Amino acid sequence: MKKIITAFLLLILPAFCFASPAGITSVFDLGTSVRAQALGGAFTAVPDDAACVYYNPAGMNTLNNIQFQASYMPLFYDTTYDYISAVMPTLDLGTFGASVAMMNTGNLVFRDSNGVITGQSSQEMAEMTAGWATGIINDSLSAGVSLKLDYNNLENYSDNLSFGMDAGLYYRAISETSQALDAGLTVKNLVEPDLKLSGASDSIPRQLIAGIYYMRPITDSIDAGLMTDITAPIGNPFDIRAGLELTFFNTVKLRGGYSSYGITSVGAGVRLFNTVTVDYGLFFTDLGSQNRFSFTADFGGDIRETRKHKSDIEEARVEKKAKELAAKELTELRGDIDKMTGKVKEKERFKAIHYTQGLEAYFDGDLKGALLEFNTVFDMDSGYMSVAYYKGFVAGLLARTKQSNYSDEIVALYRDGVNKYLAQDYRGAKESWEKILKIDPYNKLAIENLKEVNPLIREVDEMKETK
Helix, strand or coil: CHHHHHHHHHHHHHHHCCCCCCCCCCHHHHCCCHHHHHCCCCCCCCCCCCCHHHHCHHHHHHCCCEEEEEEEEECCCCEEEEEEEEEEECCCCCEEEEEEEEEEEEEEEEECCCCCEEEEEEEEEEEEEEEEEEEEECCCEEEEEEEEEEEEEECCEEEEEEEEEEEEEEEEEEECCCCEEEEEEEEEEEECCEEEECCEEEECCCEEEEEEEEEEECCCCEEEEEEEEEECCCCCCCEEEEEEEEEECCCEEEEEEEECCCEEEEEEEEEECCCEEEEEEEEEECCEEEEEEEEEEEECCCHHHHHHCHHHHHHHHHHHHHHHHHHHHHHHHHHHHCCCCCCCCHHHHHHHHHHHHHHHHHHCCCHHHHHHHHHHHHHHCCCCCCHHHHHHHHHHHHHHHCCCCCCHHHHHHHHHHHHHHHCCCHHHHHHHHHHHHHHCCCCHHHHHHHHHHHHHHHHHHHHHHHC
């Protein structure tokens, strides 16, 4: 763990050597998610929320299912701020997310050098973000990156698209029903986007933000979550943000937050049908108060449970295919065995019988018996039907289910009996297999083989008497 975090810090350290002076910030530092804003913007280490596309891309890996968020927020001076964001976790490829934030200011008055009004216009700004996150160590530690495109347009002054990039780490130290402790680290503007109009430009400086999130139940019906973010004074002033969230009956949430920028906030959220959440925030600034609303919806099943059971799902799929193949081969072999007569086909008949017994043992759940039968046929003819496939498949099932195999003594006696049988020493084979029954009186393999060899011994004895 220490090596991974050290490597990450060494990777991003050179970027801060060229950080821009403080003073230039992005209008999109307002962030996405009314919930996050109502918590003072302390959201770097908060899990299970699509807003992490903006706050910490690594946090996307904590989401259980597809999540969509949208909001319309009127600000001051004919300015509106809208955003939409979505996160989609996948089974094998990590988690993908995207967001679009838009700020529009209308009724901008243009005046000449004498103060005479020459016209009106509006300013449009947009930031499009695409992110990806993946687990590093059993999903306890996640890493993520997001790419940003910023656009600015004012009258005839149009800004070309400027490119930026964020990167983050997310660590789930404790994830239990009784409590949770998460930590996050984000480098915002690792690649600095430019802010420019009509040729004049400046870059938006990097920010190093560390966050902690802690949650635990207060009573059986009330949970409390505390979150704190600290922005290091590199390229931007030192900033601390904090939030408190109380959850009642896993349905109603009350929030409060504070930022050292001087913004105090409160808010609430209601979760309906365990799928839809409506959030409200009230914000107090030097310019006055604001009301903001947002909407969140969850879709699909729990991807983390699917990931946990991925191997089980794959094994079930393979086993289904194996049983379909086995059923088909059993039908064919049972009809062919009775037709196999004569010394020329004796070995073929032997392989068919033991291959069939292996398939039957597999169907009955006797994996160790099936493996022994398949090994017997494989030793005689490794290319016989699908014996190589079943030999490996059943051996894998035995290992995964942790079933014990037959003892070395039983395996040795069984193989000795097989070798004697193939050499037409039927009495010797019978003796070896009867020794197995003394060790394991209910050994199905020995019982089945004795049923096969006893008629042959009688047949040989009858031939001797005839002579």
